[in-house]
Amino acid sequence: MTQDAKRSQEPVRLLFEMTRDDNPRLYDDLIRFNKGTKRVNRLRFLAHEGLIAQHWMGAQGVAAIGPLASPESDPSVRLSVARHTNQVFEAPPVGEG
Numbered sequence: 001m002t003q004d005a006k007r008s009q010e011p012v013r014l015l016f017e018m019t020r021d022d023n024p025r026l027y028d029d030l031i032r033f034n035k036g037t038k039r040v041n042r043l044r045f046l047a048h049e050g051l052i053a054q055h056w057m058g059a060q061g062v063a064a065i066g067p068l069a070s071p072e073s074d075p076s077v078r079l080s081v082a083r084h085t086n087q088v089f090e091a092p093p094v095g096e097g
Contacts, residue, residue, distance in 0.1 A: 020027040029046070033039040 018027055018030075026046070030039055030042060033042055
């Protein structure tokens with residue numbers, strides 16, 4: 001078995017500490033979950049979505065996108081999907097006393 005084949009089959013294990021000062025938005029998002037599987041899955045999800053976004057931006061190219069258009073003027077943008085996506089990433093509501 002080649003070194004590359006071995007490397008592609010071994011799991012990646014991460015153990016790290018993060019404070020709010022390191023990345024406030026990420027910290028606030030992850031701290032909502034108790035230690036364990038839910039927090040790990042959230043981090044995994046965010047990493048996956050970040051890779052997809054990074055790949056999309058690389059494929060599209062910032063120059064190819066051009067100036068930002070209003071969602072109402074772009075027929076390819078479905079407003080209901082855009083609203084739902086924005087709600088997913090909004091800051092959680094602050095508890096009321």
